[in-house]
Amino acid sequence: MTIRVGIIGTGFIGLDHGNKLVNVINGSTVTAVTDVNKTRAAEVAALLGGAKVFDNGHDLINSDLVDAVLVCSIGETHAEYTLAAIAAGKPVMCEKPLAPTTPECEAILAAEVAHGKRLVIVGFMRRYDPGYKEVKATLDGGKIGAALIMHNVHRNATVPESFTSFMTMTDSMIHEIDTTRWMLGEEITSVQVAPPKRTSKAFPHLQDPQFALFGMESGVLSTSEFFANCQYGYDVRCELVGELGTSSLVNPVVASSTIAGQDADMVPPDWRVRFGPAYTAELQAWITGLGKGEIVGPSAWDGYAATRVTEFGVQAVKTGQRVEIDYIEKPALYR
Numbered sequence: 647m648t649i650r651v652g653i654i655g656t657g658f659i660g661l662d663h664g665n666k667l668v669n670v671i672n673g674s675t676v677t678a679v680t681d682v683n684k685t686r687a688a689e690v691a692a693l694l695g696g697a698k699v700f701d702n703g704h705d706l707i708n709s710d711l712v713d714a715v716l717v718c719s720i721g722e723t724h725a726e727y728t729l730a731a732i733a734a735g736k737p738v739m740c741e742k743p744l745a746p747t748t749p750e751c752e753a754i755l756a757a758e759v760a761h762g763k764r765l766v767i768v769g770f771m772r773r774y775d776p777g778y779k780e781v782k783a784t785l786d787g788g789k790i791g792a793a794l795i796m797h798n799v800h801r802n803a804t805v806p807e808s809f810t811s812f813m814t815m816t817d818s819m820i821h822e823i824d825t826t827r828w829m830l831g832e833e834i835t836s837v838q839v840a841p842p843k844r845t846s847k848a849f850p851h852l853q854d855p856q857f858a859l860f861g862m863e864s865g866v867l868s869t870s871e872f873f874a875n876c877q878y879g880y881d882v883r884c885e886l887v888g889e890l891g892t893s894s895l896v897n898p899v900v901a902s903s904t905i906a907g908q909d910a911d912m913v914p915p916d917w918r919v920r921f922g923p924a925y926t927a928e929l930q931a932w933i934t935g936l937g938k939g940e941i942v943g944p945s946a947w948d949g950y951a952a953t954r955v956t957e958f959g960v961q962a963v964k965t966g967q968r969v970e971i972d973y974i975e976k977p978a979l980y981r
């Protein structure tokens with residue numbers, strides 16, 4: 647069975663996912679694309695082997711050519727398209743964030759609950775990264791004892807001038823927020839943000855780097871450094887400290903060089919290189935699940951919870967104070 651995917655938003659990630667769905671993933675093809683940038687949509691359709699270009703996302707969602715919807719447009723449009731896919735009864739993978747605000751996320755939860763079964767997954771691909779999976783398996787297997795502290799580092803070579811201090815939370819740390827919830831199996835209940843000394847390598851409006859402290863239901867603390875203009879490459883680190891030992895990510899190494907008396911491993915240049923295999927695994931799990939009539943991937947609740955934390959996180963960036971986080975009651979569909 648081949649799942650025919652329609653892609654809404656043919657920017658960076660839309661093309662990246664589309665290429666994988668056509669050329670790498672077993673059991674999928676891309677039959678439809680749309681983007682407000684019609685020229686770009688036509689170019690991507692051609693690159694993906696002649697997918698039909700739709701005038702808008704709603705026509706694509708309701709087309710008989712489309713079995714499943716992939717939302718890769720800008721965050722502000724995610725709720726509109728995810729709700730339309732639920733209304734059409736079609737499975738939908740929405741790139742992060744599920745939506746930028748919690749009222750929009752709550753509308754998606756309500757629509758999915760009213761539908762009666764899951765249709766939505768959210769693109770938190772780090773859950774599919776072999777390193778993160780091994781750290782989680784080590785924790786779940788009891789080898790390091792109970793978790794006490796999680797340390798996260800997320801560094802990016804450079805960002806454009808349009809990047810703001812709040813996007814640190816809503817665009818970047820949202821990944822650490824999801825991996826922390828998933829790794830520890832509990833919700834984040836507080837957030838505090840402390841600004842370190844600013845790098846001279848960032849545009850003056852940007853607080854860079856930023857440092858956040860997330861408190862968990864059980865009392866575990868999760869630290870998160872985001873450094874948008876670290877200059878040297880894309881570097882994601884995670885160490886989980888338990889009562890008996892620690893478990894850490896190792897950056898994937900494909901080759902090592904020895905030059906002038908020094909061993910040198912390559913630092914990935916960007917997120918597409920670092921998490922390429924995770925994106926592939928995420929898409930394959932989604933498509934394989936759909937082939938069996940199952941919805942496999944982070945849920946709309948996971949999308950809601952992450953957005954909830956980023957909303958409070960933005961307050962914490964503004965005030966520097968520790969902010970307590972509350973949630974709506976978790977619907978039975980997600981328990």
Ligand SMILES: NC(=O)c1ccc[n+]([C@@H]2O[C@H](COP(=O)([O-])OP(=O)(O)OC[C@H]3O[C@@H](n4cnc5c(N)ncnc54)[C@H](O)[C@@H]3O)[C@@H](O)[C@H]2O)c1
Binds near residue numbers: 655660682686718
């Ligand atoms: N999971 C990840 O690691 C990851 C990585 C990159 C991007 N993303 C997410 O994917 C989404 C897209 O990011 P990107 O980097 O591809 O951005 P992008 O700017 O390259 O692409 C976004 C596209 O959406 C289109 N668009 C805007 N409004 C639209 C509308 N109403 N209907 C249809 N198309 C519309 C734009 O024209 C553009 O082509 C964002 O939500 C981003 O956070 C996730």
